[in-house]
Amino acid sequence: MLSFGVLGAGVMANTHIDGVLGNGADNVKYIGVYDEDLKKSGTLAEKFGMKTYCSFEEMLADDEIDGIDICLPSFLHEEFAIRAAQAKKHILVEKPIAFTPEAAERIFGVAHENGVRIMVAQVLRFWPEYATIKDYIDRGELGDIVTIYAARLGQMPSWGGWYKDPDKAGGALENLILHDIDFLHYLLGKPKSVYSVGAKDEYDIYNDVLSVFKFENGANVYVDGSLRMTVGYTFTMHMRVLGTKGTMEFLYKGGENVDTKNSLSELKIYHDGDGGKDVQYTSYDAYGKEVSYFAACIESGKETETVTEESVLTVLNSIVKANESLITGQVYAL
Numbered sequence: 001m002l003s004f005g006v007l008g009a010g011v012m013a014n015t016h017i018d019g020v021l022g023n024g025a026d027n028v029k030y031i032g033v034y035d036e037d038l039k040k041s042g043t044l045a046e047k048f049g050m051k052t053y054c055s056f057e058e059m060l061a062d063d064e065i066d067g068i069d070i071c072l073p074s075f076l077h078e079e080f081a082i083r084a085a086q087a088k089k090h091i092l093v094e095k096p097i098a099f100t101p102e103a104a105e106r107i108f109g110v111a112h113e114n115g116v117r118i119m120v121a122q123v124l125r126f127w128p129e130y131a132t133i134k135d136y137i138d139r140g141e142l143g144d145i146v147t148i149y150a151a152r153l154g155q156m157p158s159w160g161g162w163y164k165d166p167d168k169a170g171g172a173l174e175n176l177i178l179h180d181i182d183f184l185h186y187l188l189g190k191p192k193s194v195y196s197v198g199a200k201d202e203y204d205i206y207n208d209v210l211s212v213f214k215f216e217n218g219a220n221v222y223v224d225g226s227l228r229m230t231v232g233y234t235f236t237m238h239m240r241v242l243g244t245k246g247t248m249e250f251l252y253k254g255g256e257n258v259d260t261k262n263s264l265s266e267l268k269i270y271h272d273g274d275g276g277k278d279v280q281y282t283s284y285d286a287y288g289k290e291v292s293y294f295a296a297c298i299e300s301g302k303e304t305e306t307v308t309e310e311s312v313l314t315v316l317n318s319i320v321k322a323n324e325s326l327i328t329g330q331v332y333a334l
């Protein structure tokens, strides 16, 4: 059993701990929290029966803590991950680990030097419906992949004012469809090129973006992301995979963000003429699963094969180039 401390007491800190408890994971427990807003950390500590710290240094000095789960605003990940590694704590860090591959490499470098494990919380790789799509593709059920359309559509988060600052959160590419772009790399391997178009929002951020990737295996991929949907448009996740033998489609709509209690969620597979069938899969909390997977890899000494450091760097390179394409209108080789 590993003991984690959570850094940040906001939305994702709650989500990770809820997920671990919801899945009944028995290899990891959250024992402490630090947030610069001591009121927020107090509330989280009370909710989950954890201790609070008055500073990050105090949290790092706690010998009972094996790992730090970094759920801070994105621009703070590099500084705090490096400090956690130097204090010999394992690190789970929310996405994006950083905005550039160079920054991510710096973090990985310090983790390696200090002999600690690090994993980026790329949650779609653990998401039951997305993982089921990967399983069907890997088993050849869809044949060769021709085209994938992926979408993630919602509004600017109503919490955390930092999301409105592109230096702190990035735009739709880094902040939102990084999820889909990461998962598409997981499905298809290395991309060959990217082209993006987009529009800026009232905060001067490219928060409405369509990127087109061509992959080395010949597949075309369209990734559609928006944080400026009309208020009232329900949060949407969508993936449609067209293969030479069939089509698979996942559609989720619910709430302002992921609202699992009040949502529409369907996963279907179509073969010629059958009208489509519901796909059966086991449901669980993806956030809880990623945390317990990381803990299991630490305990067993196994690599985090589901989210490798190499994949994180490749995806960040694709995001940087997709962003350049937004500005220049050029197609970029990857």
Ligand SMILES: NC(=O)c1ccc[n+]([C@@H]2O[C@H](COP(=O)([O-])OP(=O)(O)OC[C@H]3O[C@@H](n4cnc5c(N)ncnc54)[C@H](O)[C@@H]3O)[C@@H](O)[C@H]2O)c1
Binding pocket: 007, 008, 009, 010, 011, 012, 013, 034, 035, 036, 037, 040, 071, 072, 073, 074, 076, 094, 095, 096, 121, 123, 159, 160, 161, 175
């Ligand atoms: N995987 C997902 O589905 C998903 C969804 C949303 C957000 N995220 C990512 O999770 C991370 C956190 O996002 P969030 O929505 O939980 O943010 P949030 O604003 O809800 O929480 C961040 C917390 O960090 C605290 N904080 C800020 N600066 C601090 C500092 N210097 N020291 C200590 N505490 C500090 C704030 O007080 C706040 O409570 C971001 O990187 C975001 O991109 C991931």
